[in-house]
Amino acid sequence: MDWREKLFGKVLVKCDSPGTKNGKFENVPTLEALSDCVEEGEGAICGIYFSFANISDTSDDFGVRLEELYKAVQPRLKVVQVVLWAHVGTPEGPVEREAGFRRSLTGKPWLAVPFHDVDTKRRLTQKYNIAVGVPMLVLRGRPVRDALLSDPVGEKFPWPAPPVHELLRGVQLEGGKCKLYEELPNDSVRIFYFAAHWCPPCRAFSPSLCAALASVRKRRAKYANTQLILVSSDRSEQSYNRTLQSVLPVGALSVPWSSSDARLALPEALGVAGIPAVVVTDGAGKVLTLNGRQHLTTDPLGLNFPWGQRPVSVLTEQALLKMARHPALVLFIDDEDSEIEFAESVLTPSAESYYEECSIQFPGFCPYQNSSDDETIDFDYPTSRHSRLKKKPFKHTMFYIGIDGTDSADMLREHIGLDDAVPLLTAIDFPKQRMVTMNFGDEITTDSVQNFVDGYLSGNAVFKPLKPYSEKC
Numbered sequence: 001m002d003w004r005e006k007l008f009g010k011v012l013v014k015c016d017s018p019g020t021k022n023g024k025f026e027n028v029p030t031l032e033a034l035s036d037c038v039e040e041g042e043g044a045i046c047g048i049y050f051s052f053a054n055i056s057d058t059s060d061d062f063g064v065r066l067e068e069l070y071k072a073v074q075p076r077l078k079v080v081q082v083v084l085w086a087h088v089g090t091p092e093g094p095v096e097r098e099a100g101f102r103r104s105l106t107g108k109p110w111l112a113v114p115f116h117d118v119d120t121k122r123r124l125t126q127k128y129n130i131a132v133g134v135p136m137l138v139l140r141g142r143p144v145r146d147a148l149l150s151d152p153v154g155e156k157f158p159w160p161a162p163p164v165h166e167l168l169r170g171v172q173l174e175g176g177k178c179k180l181y182e183e184l185p186n187d188s189v190r191i192f193y194f195a196a197h198w199c200p201p202c203r204a205f206s207p208s209l210c211a212a213l214a215s216v217r218k219r220r221a222k223y224a225n226t227q228l229i230l231v232s233s234d235r236s237e238q239s240y241n242r243t244l245q246s247v248l249p250v251g252a253l254s255v256p257w258s259s260s261d262a263r264l265a266l267p268e269a270l271g272v273a274g275i276p277a278v279v280v281t282d283g284a285g286k287v288l289t290l291n292g293r294q295h296l297t298t299d300p301l302g303l304n305f306p307w308g309q310r311p312v313s314v315l316t317e318q319a320l321l322k323m324a325r326h327p328a329l330v331l332f333i334d335d336e337d338s339e340i341e342f343a344e345s346v347l348t349p350s351a352e353s354y355y356e357e358c359s360i361q362f363p364g365f366c367p368y369q370n371s372s373d374d375e376t377i378d379f380d381y382p383t384s385r386h387s388r389l390k391k392k393p394f395k396h397t398m399f400y401i402g403i404d405g406t407d408s409a410d411m412l413r414e415h416i417g418l419d420d421a422v423p424l425l426t427a428i429d430f431p432k433q434r435m436v437t438m439n440f441g442d443e444i445t446t447d448s449v450q451n452f453v454d455g456y457l458s459g460n461a462v463f464k465p466l467k468p469y470s471e472k473c
Contacts, residue, residue, distance in 0.1 A: 004034045004046070008080060008113060009120050015081070015108040025105070025112075033111050037078050040140065045158050047079045048138040049110075050130045052086040053100030062135040062145070065152050070109060073154040079110035082121050086133040129291040131274065141287065142271040161269040164192075164285040167262050173229065173253035175244065186283045188225035189306055191292065192270060193252075194277040196233040197242040202276040205293065206246040208300060209278065213250050216302040221337050223305060230254035231266045233275050280306040303403070311351035312344055315400040315408045322398060323412075327429035329453060331444070332402040332409060332422050343401040343423070346446050350453045351399040358396075397427075397457065416466060425449065427456040428466070436461040 012033050017026030037046040051063055070077055083101045101115045113120050124130075128138050136145050139158050147159035168181035184190070193209060195202035209228070216223050230252055234240040237257045244254050255263050266272075270279045271290055278292030288306045289295060295307035303314035313319065315330060322328075331347055333339040402409035404422055413420070416428060416435060425438040438444070438452050455461040 002031060003039050004030050004037065007046075007048075007124070008034075009117055011114065012080060013105065013112040013114050015105040015110055015112055025102075027114065028111075034078055034080075036075070044076055044078055045139055047077055048124060048128070049079050049081045050084060050125070050128075050136045050138070051081055051104055052084050052133055052135065053097065053104045054086050062137075062149075065148060066137060067109070068152060069148055069154050069157070073157045076157065081105060081108065081110060081112040082124055083112065083115070084121065084125065084130070084132075126291065126294070128271075129273070129277075129294065134273075136273075138271075141290065142268075143273050145273075146268070162265070164266070164269055164281065167265050167269060168255070171255060171259050171262050174256050175230075175253040176248055176251045177253075179253070184227055184283070185225045187222075188227050188283055189223060189288070190281050190283070191226060191228045192231055192266065192279045192281065193228055193247065194231045194233060194267060194272050194275045194279075195243055196235070196275055197239040197246075198235060199233070199275050202243070203246070205276045206243075208296060210247060210250045210252075212296055212300055212302040212305070216305045219302075219335075219337065220305075220340070226305075228252040231263055232257065233263075233267075280308075301406075303406070311355055312347045312399045312401060314340075315402040315406070315412065317408050319398070319400055320408055320412060323428065324430055326396050326398055327427065327431065328398045328400055329425070329427050329456070330400045330402045330412070331449075332404060332413070332418075332424045332426070334422050335403045335405045339423070340401065340403070346444055346449050347399055347401065349446050350450045353450070354397065354399075354453065354457075425452055427452070427461070429463075430466065433466045434463040435466045436463050 008030050010030055011027040012030050013025045014028050014033070015025070017024075034046055036044045038044065049063075049066060066079070070079060081104070083104045085097055085100070098115050105112050113124070128136070128141070128143065130136055134145075136143050137148055138144070142161060144159050147156075148154075151157070151159065165182070171181050172178055173181055191209075191213065193206075195206065197203065213226060213228055217226060228247060228250055230244055230247055232240045232243050232254065234243055234257075240254075240257045244252070247254075255266065257263075267277075270281075270287065272279060276293055278289070278296065279287060280289040280292050281287050288308045292307060295304070296302070298318045299305075299307070299316050303316055304310070319328075329347070329350075331343045333343050402412065404410075404420070412418075412428075418424070418426065418437070421440045423444050424440060425444060426435060427437075428435045436456055438448070442448060452461075
């Protein structure tokens with residue numbers, strides 16, 4: 001699927017289309033509307049403008065400044081507006097909100113996410129960690145609100161941030177074992193932790209971050225070299241030292257207090273607008289996760305570290321909540337690094353094929369449904385070309401790895417009465433109260449998993465009844 005449709009879905013609203021003054025907006029295909037935009041490199045840039053319908057124009061002039069910039073840098077910028085609502089206890093209902101949506105867009109020279117496309121708006125808001133009530137412009141994954149306000153005519157547009165390795169080149173990171181940034185192993189994942197001692201949420205968050213990192217290093221060999229790097233927002237060197245002490249138990253390194261240029265430039269380079277914040281990058285500086293804090297809150301053991309979007313995830317408590325609404329394929333395995341690698345290798349091809357065939361933009365979101373939690377929409381899945389099974393309507397399905405010994409996997413096994421055998425592949429459909437399990441002893445390979453998935457999704461598998469999920473969990 002094209003990156004533009006992955007971001008915004010298949011259609012956008014054309015804000016300056018004929019009839020907008022009468023409340024009638026024209027929908028245009030996303031690929032057509034953003035045809036000249038490029039994801040990276042030279043070409044038109046797609047900017048995402050997050051606005052709030054119940055903030056008056058007189059109290060917020062960010063949109064006005066954005067329009068001025070838009071006119072100044074055309075045709076290098078295409079804007080897609082995401083109209084949100086500042087939840088501050090206001091009593092307005094859906095009718096008032098849709099009216100606010102229309103008022104916000106009428107006459108604007110750009111595009112917008114449709115009012116009823118709640119999933120896309122929710123996903124974009126979470127993806128870019130948008131603060132309620134703070135209008136924001138995001139360019140290629142980076143919030144650039146401050147850059148726009150300081151350069152309203154766009155002389156330096158698109159305000160490119162220097163690469164992390166350039167900002168930290170020659171910087172002697174300090175901590176347990178001082179070393180230059182460029183001396184870190186090339187294969188090491190880097191966790192940039194933005195925090196300060198004066199910030200109570202930071203002091204509460206640091207122990208959780210350290211515990212998750214220790215768990216990740218212990219469980220997964222490929223993340224054994226993961227390095228935590230503190231970027232302090234403290235107001236004094238004494239406070240900085242206290243913040244550093246809070247993360248030293250996991251061998252954290254820190255951008256020194258004396259390297260103020262790097263410390264002050266890193267938040268903008270990595271798109272950080274507030275603290276505490278966690279950004280995860282690979283060894284080359286590519287951002288893997290922008291909102292690590294939110295991911296850690298729902299995955300305290302780091303089972304799905306480094307928390308990037310993936311077709312197959314490890315089963316967590318949050319996943320169990322999703323399974324109450326969506327069927328899932330779960331491969332239960334032992335808690336061994338090699339077994340996790342094996343499970344990923346055999347499940348991923350089937351999951352990727354499924355999401356591609358169904359045009360599902362990422363696990364947990366289907367563009368054909370009004371809501372990713374909607375249980376009423378069926379759609380067809382074309383089974384693999386080698387299968388003779390007839391396709392049949394089915395519910396949006398997710399793919400998980402259940403690690404034996406974790407609370408989530410054990411809770412699920414107990415609830416559905418599944419024995420302790422591993423590896424074991426099962427399809428669990430709580431909405432339809434049924435399940436099917438691969439015969440224990442059958443070899444689990446990429447092909448056998450695909451055949452199992454085809455059988456399940458076509459409805460031709462041998463199902464057995466399942467008790468309602470709500471009775472026990």
